Amino acid sequence: MKRVMMREPHTLEIVDEAPGAPGPGEVLLDIKTIGLCGSDLHTYQGHHPFVPDYPIWPGHEVAAVVNSVGAGVDEALAGKRVALEPSLVCGVCRNCRAGRYNICESLRVMGFQAPGAMGEQFVTPADRLHVLPDAMPFTVGAFVEPAAVAVHAVRLVERVAGKDIAVVGAGTIGLMVAQVVRAYNPASLVMVEISPARRAVAEAMDFEVRDGLDQHTIDIGFECVGIGAALRSAILACRKGGSVVVMGVFGEDATIPAGLIQDWEVRLLGSLMYVGADYQEAIRLLGRGDIQVDRLLTDIYPLVGVTAAFERALQRGDVLKVMLEV
Numbered sequence: 260m261k262r263v264m265m266r267e268p269h270t271l272e273i274v275d276e277a278p279g280a281p282g283p284g285e286v287l288l289d290i291k292t293i294g295l296c297g298s299d300l301h302t303y304q305g306h307h308p309f310v311p312d313y314p315i316w317p318g319h320e321v322a323a324v325v326n327s328v329g330a331g332v333d334e335a336l337a338g339k340r341v342a343l344e345p346s347l348v349c350g351v352c353r354n355c356r357a358g359r360y361n362i363c364e365s366l367r368v369m370g371f372q373a374p375g376a377m378g379e380q381f382v383t384p385a386d387r388l389h390v391l392p393d394a395m396p397f398t399v400g401a402f403v404e405p406a407a408v409a410v411h412a413v414r415l416v417e418r419v420a421g422k423d424i425a426v427v428g429a430g431t432i433g434l435m436v437a438q439v440v441r442a443y444n445p446a447s448l449v450m451v452e453i454s455p456a457r458r459a460v461a462e463a464m465d466f467e468v469r470d471g472l473d474q475h476t477i478d479i480g481f482e483c484v485g486i487g488a489a490l491r492s493a494i495l496a497c498r499k500g501g502s503v504v505v506m507g508v509f510g511e512d513a514t515i516p517a518g519l520i521q522d523w524e525v526r527l528l529g530s531l532m533y534v535g536a537d538y539q540e541a542i543r544l545l546g547r548g549d550i551q552v553d554r555l556l557t558d559i560y561p562l563v564g565v566t567a568a569f570e571r572a573l574q575r576g577d578v579l580k581v582m583l584e585v
């Protein structure tokens with residue numbers, strides 16, 4: 260079976276491997292679709308802050324069909340369409356025991372610190388799977404992972420209903436967050452984006468888009484860019500007592516108005532990945548059409564076109580989600 264290996268930054272190879280067999284508690288997946296995300300591009304460019312070693316086996320935004328199950332796994336899972344939850348956690352640390360396993364002290368994520376699923380088949384623990392509705396296309400199923408990132412961030416704040424919300428950054432994650440917020444009835448919702456191509460997508464999805472935020476106008480800001488200026492603008496836009504959820508992957512430290520954070524009692528909340536309940540809610544919102552992905556999926560490549568796919572994703576601009584189809 261064919262599998263993608265990132266030997267070093269900017270070097271992807273397709274390797275041939277013997278097909279795996281599921282051990283006890285495991286399943287063998289036939290992979291159908293794999294999304295590329297910002298984190299994959301960070302590793303491809305060699306500057307992901309939390310990935311120590313190459314080679315890397317990428318692939319964490321995955322929709323698949325269960326080919327076969329190992330001992331102790333429910334036979335009924337065979338043939339099911341599934342999304343893969345790529346986190347591997349210890350289950351015993353303080354955060355795991357509190358149900359916050361997304362911040363497990365020894366968290367490893369498939370595609371980064373553990374092998375990922377970018378290939379024709381993949382063996383994984385059965386408890387890492389979420390069954391998808393039969394009618395959900397695989398191209399939508401691969402969006403469950405980024406949608407769960409958005410759901411998790413929105414669930415971190417007490418409630419968005421009735422609040423004035425801003426989402427800074429209209430990339431894939433920002434557009435996901437904005438759709439999740441919209442599903443929960445905010446008082447108002449604006450997106451901030453300066454790229455004309457991304458503005459056009461957000462506007463086509465009926466979001467109000469601005470190129471900046473006025474001070475003291477929002478209750479909650481979602482920072483989905485990963486640069487200091489975006490975080491700073493979200494903080495400054497808060498009313499007293501507001502909250503800012505930090506979702507971007509920051510390549511370098513940011514300068515933030517600490518005095519105002521103190522004086523206005525602004526809460527800064529980091530958001531990392533998701534837990535199982537976020538996956539379930541993401542599947543529900545995608546299934547209901549509250550999260551639409553048609554305009555986010557800009558490019559589909561075959562598995563053997565993986566290098567072209569990564570290079571295309573790096574062009575940004577009019578590119579949002581690039582996906583591999585197996």
Ligand SMILES: [Zn+2]
Nearest residue numbers: 296297298320
């Ligand atoms: Zn991702």
Ligand SMILES: [Zn+2]
Nearest residue numbers: 349352355363
């Ligand atoms: Zn843990």
